[in-house]
Amino acid sequence: MRRTTLGLLTAVAAVPLASGCGSSQDDCGTCDPGFICYYGTCVPDLDATGGDADADADADADADADADTPPDVLDIPETETPVEVGPDMHGDGDVVEVPIDVPPDVPPTCPDxxxxxxxxxxxxxxxxVCPTxxxxxxxxxxxxxLGDACEDPEPGLLSHIDAFAAFVDNRLAPTARWSELGGTWTExxxxxTGASRPYGGDRWLELPAEAPYSVEARFRLRDEPSSNANYTGLLFGVQRTSTGTSTTWWGCFFEWDDRSLSLWRNDGRSLSVVASAREAVEANGTTRDVLRRLRATWDGLTIVCTFDNEEGGHGELSHPVDPFTGMTVPGAGGLRVYNETAAFESFVLYR
Ligand SMILES: [Ca+2]
Ligand SMILES: [Ca+2]
Ligand SMILES: [Ca+2]
Ligand SMILES: [Ca+2]
Known part of the structure; x- marks a missing residue:
């Protein structure tokens, strides 16, 4: 008598493949078409009914792919044989290549x-984030x-660039304009380029700044020095006096002849050096065309003036400002030359 297979499908699913309930594969007698005997139980012959789920046209060669005992019965979908897609980009005969639409490594785009x-x-x-x-x-x-490289003297004091002039069309604040007094300025x-022989010349950005702020200028020296007092500097705290006939300012200056760094104050009546670095800030043999940078930072209590050049020269000085002297530091920033010709490459106002 043929054993019925009704009601066995659920039970079969729970039968571990490696263990049987009968003593031989032939204990079922005769199973219905489409079923085979599996240790005393008739189970669906999925291979025979075309249940090769992977449809990989491999003629069911995977029916007992690992030649184990007992043989595989349920045709568990096998891993598809990888097929070549796209070119063999690495030339290593890889079967499966990385998708060819991976974007190349490009710098971040700049929207404007x-x-x-x-x-x-x-x-x-x-x-x-730090343009100079x-x-x-x-x-x-x-x-x-504001980039780490521009966070000077330390993160927390300054947070953005208020104006940046590379002396081409750039991000200079739209409301800002340059004013000039003395000297010869050529853009x-x-x-x-600022030239002044013998008297000084100022060029400043009409963009007042309050503490904290920092101004920076980069320059190379041009032509030949004309005296032993050849100053190139950075202006800040620039203000017109009430009469408009004079201008007050602070200046952070590099002097070519002795490679010194000093802090100047023009109070509208006289000009004086209020602080200077003890040692030369660059080697004597440094040539005039080396790129140099001056930066002055006013945090509300102290002015810090720094110098560096592209060959590793460095210097710094600081000067506390006594609020009772009337030496106001708020104002605009800019450039100055005195007995010198300098080619300024950029100016930045950090806030
Ligand atoms: Ca940069
Ligand atoms: Ca850049
Ligand atoms: Ca920052
Ligand atoms: Ca420039």
Missing amino acids: PVRHDEDGDGIDDACD IPDPEQRDTDGDG TPDVV
Whole structure:
């Protein structure tokens, strides 16, 4: 008598493949068409009914792929044989290649570029978190938009760039304009040249700043020095006096002849040096065309004036400002030359 297979499907699913309930594969007698005997139980012969779920046209060669005992009965879908897709990009005969539409490693896009890169680090001025110091990695640890390389003297004091002039069309604040007093100022692409012999000349941005702020200028020296007092500097705290006939300012200056760094104060009546660095800030043999940087920071209590050049020269001085002397530091920032010719490459106002 043929054993019925009704009601066995559920039970079969629970039967472990490696263990049987009968003594031989033939204990079922005769199973219905489409069923085979599995240790005393008739179970669906999925291979025979075309249940090769992977449809890989392999003629069911996987029916007992591992030649085990007892043989595989349920045709568990096998892993598809990998097929070649796309070109063999690595030339190593890989069967499966990485999808070919992986984007190449490109710098972050700049949505509104000015198409100028002042510091040559590959980041357009309009998006560079520190536009005058090469920092291709664009680190900004505190996430305030001002790059780590520009966080001077330390993160927390300054948070953004208020105005940046590379002396080309750039991000200079739209409300800002330059004013000049004395000297000869000539703007050419990427550079503004200031010349003054013998008297000084000022050029400042009409953009008042309150503490805390920082101003920075980068320059190379041009032509030949004309005296032993050849100053190139950074102006800040610039204010017109009430009569408009004079201007007061502070200045952070580099002097070519003795490679010194000093802090000047013009109170509208006289000009004086109020602080100077003890040692030369660069080697005597440093040539005039080396790129130099001056930066002055006013935190509300102290002025810090720093110098560095591209050959590793460095100097710094600080000067506390006594509030009772009337030496106000709020004001605009800019550039100054005195007995000197300098080619300024950029100016930045950090706030
Ligand atoms: Ca850049
Ligand atoms: Ca940069
Ligand atoms: Ca920052
Ligand atoms: Ca420039």
